[in-house]
Amino acid sequence: MTTQAVPHLYQSALALFSGGRPADAFATLAPLLGPQAADASALNLAALCLATTGNKAAAAALWQRAIAAKPDLAHAHRNLGNVLYELGDHAAAxxxxxxxxxxxxxxxxxxxxLARVLQKSGHxxxxxxxxxxxxxxxxTDASLHNDLGALLNAAGRHAEAEAACxxxxxxQPAFAQAHNNLGAALLELGRLSDAEASLLHALTLLPDYATAHYNLGAAYFRQRLLAQAVHAWHRAIALQPDYANACTALGLALTELDRHEEAEALCRHAVAIQPDRSTLNNLGLVLYERQKLAEATACFRRALALEPESAQVKLNxxxxxxxDGDFAHGWPLWEARYDAGLANRQTVPPALPFAHWQGESLAGKSLIVWHEQGYGDSFQFSRYLPLLKARGVAHLSVACLGAAKRLFETIEGVDEWIALDGTQPIGRHDYWCFTMSLPLRFGTTVATIPANVPYLHATQDDVERWKARLPAGGLKVGLVWAGDPRPDHADSRVSAADRRRSMTASTYLPLLTMPGIAFVSLQKGATTQAQIDDLPPALRPLDLMNDVRDFxxxxxxxxxxDLVITVDTSIAHLAGALGKTVWILSRFDGCWRWLRERDDTPWYPQARLFRQTRPGDWDEVIARVAQALRTLSPSRS
Structure with missing residues (x-):
């Protein structure tokens, strides 16, 4: 039977379908759908009825029959493509x-x-x-411009995405999705207040728009408005419980609020929903901060198996x-820190017209070692510079920050020191190398760390000049209580880590009340040094740092x-490199270089670690330091 034989059946079914009754429409079409039926229009309409009621596989079969009956029926090809995509057959779609x-x-x-299917299937x-x-x-199709904007956002072309949105x-001024996509573009362009305004506008148009709540949370988070970010992400998850990205984002935010158990539970839930590179990597980060190293490593390995070229996962x-002390596998992956694909990378290769040293013979060659990241990193790894001469380097140059140059000039074996202030030309060399790549090039393991200290030295003239300004006799103890806050750093985790490693000057009060000890501040920083003024005048450490020119x-x-007590900052490395006794106060999720579950460090033989036993709890750490200082003080007084 065909539509020509019984046209009223087809027309009746079409009316039923148009009226929102697809099941009745399909029943009406049943006489036209026998095995030998070849009316493409009836088969197409029946397939639409089945797809509308959720029977997509059967709908696909009917569209294939419709195409077999009439190969040039364009809308049947289109409908078949869309339903095949929903069934997961992207190539056929x-x-x-x-x-x-x-x-x-x-x-x-x-x-x-076709564009939507190509976009969603990775083309x-x-x-x-x-x-x-x-x-x-x-x-004039607003949805086309919006979808193009979403694609451009995903491709990292955010300025073009902004224009499209x-x-x-x-x-279409009331297009909530376009306001959301515009907000996402502005977010990536760093225009955070504009992004927030666009996303709030999207939510006035569509209050239950989970994706807009998620993006709004990201806008708040990047403005360091943690409470608002947490609220927005909670709202996104309430609207869409299987929203994996919102779960993992909320989890990472909660770690900054020391709500670690909740953070881990959320990130585990995200992995259960969507076990991809992003969720596995973020769960690994939370586990790392909770000191669950074996599980963290397993998560990062799973994430890297999914995206073997991910620089961020390699670095984590x-x-x-x-x-964990696995230097043999860790150092090669550590090279990802300067990968161009790394978001918010702190280390950028210098624009030098000669080769990056990859371990080739240095006999008779010239090499320039290039500063990276913080001063502490330079202090720690400058121990390798004399060893380079032993490898036969004919001319060794070191590029460093100006505040360290005068100190570094005391290191043996360096032919030329170049301050990275643009005032000194950089001559031709055979190779260049980052400071923190030297452990890899020397094949360093925990057992072979070159730990002959001191390898940095103060000049005798400087020592005598400052000695005249310090108290005579008694036990003299230097104090540092905070690092560099770096609130404007592109990677929020950097400033978050500094908050966890830092405390306030008043946290040292149990030490400052101890008799017979002369405390000396080594604290620098506009806001942190000023915390001395918050202490009782009689307990304030001697502060000479305003007269300090450099390291x-x-x-x-x-x-x-006699002793330096410091949180994990550049001063910890400086004191260690000078061979001085140094007590390092380490946050719970301590820096990788201090290894785990030990109170000494192979990097600095005279160093002792005092680790937090609970995240954020410095009082317990200071109580142990005070006890250790009591045992030290009488013998030195």
């Missing part, structure tokens, strides 16, 4: 939609459908081509392995002290 485009090249919606370049083909045919909004896995001066002060 793409093929069907390409047929539809070939049959109707001037129909914008067909290009639009962004082809998808962009189809979006632009559709726009060439129908430039703004055009969508111009055409490196930190986990190094913290050579600081080292001379330290040479006149």
């Amino acid at each position: 793409t093929a069907a939609l390409r047929h539809a485009v070939a049959l109707e090249p001037h129909t914008p919606v067909v290009h639009h459908d 962004p370049v082809e998808a962009e081509h189809e979006y632009r083909q559709a726009l060439a045919l129908q430039a 703004r055009e969508a909004i111009r055409l 896995l490196a930190l986990s392995l190094l913290a 050579a001066d600081t080292s001379a002060i330290i040479e006149n002290l």
Whole structure:
């Protein structure tokens, strides 16, 4: 039976379908759907009925029959492509939609459908081509501009995405999705207040829009408005409990609020929902901060297996392995820290016109070692510089920050020191190398760390000059209580880590009340040094730091002290490199270089570690330090 034989059945079914009764429409079409039926229009309409009621596999079979009956039925190819994509057969979906485009090249919606499938199946370049083909045919379609904006956002082309989304909004001002995508673009462009405004506008139009709540949380988080970020992400999850990205984002935020158990539970839930590189990596980060190194390493390995070229995962896995003492596998992965694909990388290769040293023979060659990251890193790894001469380097140069140059000039074996202030030309060398790549090039293991100290020295003139300004006799103890806050750093985890490693000057009060000890401040920083003024006048440590010009001066002060007590900052490394007794106060999720579960360190023989036993609890640490200081004080007084 065909529609020509009983046209009223087809028309009745079409009316029922148009009226929102797909099941009744399909029942009406039943006489037209026998095994030998070949009416493409009836088969197409029946397939639409089945797809609408959720029977997509059966719908696909009917569309295939419709196409067999009439190969040039473009909308059957289009419908088949869309349902095949929903069934997960991306290749077949793409093929069907390409047929539809070939049959109707001037129909914008067909290009639009193909673009969406190409985008979602991981073909962004082809998808962009189809979006632009559709726009060439129908430039006033706001949804096309919006979808193109979403694709451009995903490709990292955020300025172009902003333009596309703004055009969508111009055409359709109440388009919530376009306001959301605009907010996402502005977020990545660093225009955080503008992003927040766009996302709030999206939510006035569509209050239960989970994705907009998620993006709003990100805007708040980057503005360090943690309470608002947490609220927005909670809202996104309440609206969409399987929103893995919101779960993992909320989890990472909660770690900064020391709500570690909740954070771990959320990140585990995210992995259960969506076990991809992002969720596994973020669970690994939370586990790392909870000192569950074996589990963290396993998560990073799983994430790296999914995306073997991910620089961020390589770097996180490196930190986990190094913290566990697995230097053989950790150092090679540590090289990811300067990978161009790393978001917010702190280490950028210098623009030098000669080769990056990868371990080639240095006999008779010239090499420049390049500073990276913080002063503490330079102090720690400058121990390798004399060893380079032993490898036959004919000319060894070191590029360093100016505040360390005068101190570094005391290291043996360096032919030229170059301050990175633009005042000194850099001559031709055979190779260059980062400071923190030297352990890899020397094949360093925990057992072979070169720990002959001191390898940094204060000049005798500086030592005598500062000695005259320090108290005579008694036990002299230097104090540092905070690191560099770096609130504007692109990676929020950097400033978060500094908050965890830092405390306030008043935390030292149990020490400052101890008799017979002369305390000396080694604290620098506009806000942190000023905390001395919050202490009772009689208990304030001697503060000479306003007269300190550089680290050579600081080292001379330290040479006149009996002990340095410091949180994990550059001063910990400076004191260690000078061979002085140093007590390092380590946050619970301590830096990888201090390894785990030990109160000494192979990097500095005279160092002792006092680790937090609970996240954020410095009082218990200071109580142990006070007890240790009592045992030390009488013998030195």
